[in-house]
Amino acid sequence: MTELDYYHYLRTLDQEPIEIPMLRDAMITFRYQMRLLLREPIWIVIVMVQPLLYLALFAPLLDSVAKTPGFPPGDAWQVFVPGLLIQLGIFGSMFVGFGIIAEIRFGTVERMRVTPASRFGLLFGRVLRDTVVLLIQAALLTLIAVAFGLRVPLLGALITVGIVGLLGISLASLSYAAGLWLKSEDALAPLLNMVSVPVLLLSGILLPMTLAPPWLRHLAQLNPFSHVVDGARAAFRNDLGDGSLVIGLVSAALLAVVGLAIAVRTFQRESA
């Protein structure tokens, strides 16, 4: 084979039909990103420190609060741990946008955008990496909470971890979209702060919204994350038929779909 023939042969390789190129590109991106992350696994641990501190230093306060009238059913752990898991879902994934800004600076985003790879695949592979890491963290956190004294049915715990995964997809996507849009750490950091604090306070993660005065409770109703937290608590109580679980699951799924859609659009936009 002459050299020119060989180059021709190499060229034909990329014209072979591929089953679902979108998912193939996502898996290629996922493996690449995962390998990079595992080279510095310290970050996976650092993200877990915050929820562990809450578990050790904040949860003990809840025993007396749990006796207050208006506290939802279930013991303190069953109310608090689902909230912590959702908090992990939010804070464990909403900072990934910093990673894409670094990648923009390296030039890797642009390099991959010149390939014929699907834009959805390039994005979803990254989101998938973040979500898998998050699921592992959520499972670990649940196990540690059991060691602290949490009693939770297996199915309920699994459903909650699944909800956390959907939140991860949503917030990682939105964070990537914000990073691609702002292209600057200095702009992304205040934006994330501005969004995260009200989301956290209005979701009933730390203390259940059933303790809140009516105006605050109504305000929290507008926050999709508060429904997600309610759903997770129902799952932890094993109230699988509870309406709030369905609403929570639907909210989380909607957040995931909307987040992904916004991010894919941002990624496709030419100047991103």
Added chain:
Amino acid sequence: MIEAHGLARTFKSRGAVVEAVRGIDLAVEAGEIVGLLGPNGAGKTTTQRMLATLLLPTAGEATVAGCDLRRDPIGVRRQLGYVSQSGGTNPAAKVDEELVTQAQLYGMTRAAARTRAGELRALLDLGDLGDRVIKTLSGGQRRRLDIALGLMHAPRLVFLDEPSTGLDPQTRANLWTHIRDLQDRAGATILLTTHYLEEADALCDRILIIDAGKIVASGTPEDLKRRISGDLVTFEVDDVARASELLRGRPEARDVTSVERGLRVTVDRGETQALPLMRALDDAGVKVSSLHIAHPSLDDVFLTLTGRSLRDAPAA
């Protein structure tokens, strides 16, 4: 391989409209190395990014590697290798991780990608660096890796944006050899941008001089130099007045100016026209003590075309 008509791009920044590229027509034949030469801010990179599907043109049409830029950008991407100015590698990744992932995104299998990565490393003097983390590479190695990434899928068409910026002269010369190899051995068509005259001169079959978003001249490096300025022949003579009178009467002498102890004559081709001129002087009894032929540089060309030197053109 490339045909573009009226390609234009404007940017809006803080209310002001910046016309980065104002209607470019260009044609690149298969197998050519074509250079876009111009100062920073001339619109070279913007032109290349439009042709690479990274930037939507605000006006104009183009066909790249047989695919319409607007209707079939994926077709363009399949056949194009693009190496950006600042490169595109993650410093924490390993050389082969980047190479193999890149090839996979072009649809190659993992096995084929590994083989290809090994070949390109050998070709670009990155031999056994496959397992090295990229941040430990030297500048020249990293640049060659950028180029290897653009070549993984054996593209027919390669865009290089300022391929040798930031490299020392030796590394640069070495890189030029690799780029020429690419044309000779792989039959690739190359469109590169540069603001280095030496680079355009050394590498390109054809040069498009671009200034303020427009192509102001095009041709082979020799063509451009000859067309714009001609060659300069300097004679050192004993009788400047007589020589001047005689040379001004010759049709091939486009311009005659006196210099210290002699005359400078502008002719089309210094090598073939200097000797007859010298013989004429000799026959007329003017004694010629030295003869010097100078070829204009592309900088002279640029100066003639735009009224300013390429080296001190403002980075707009």
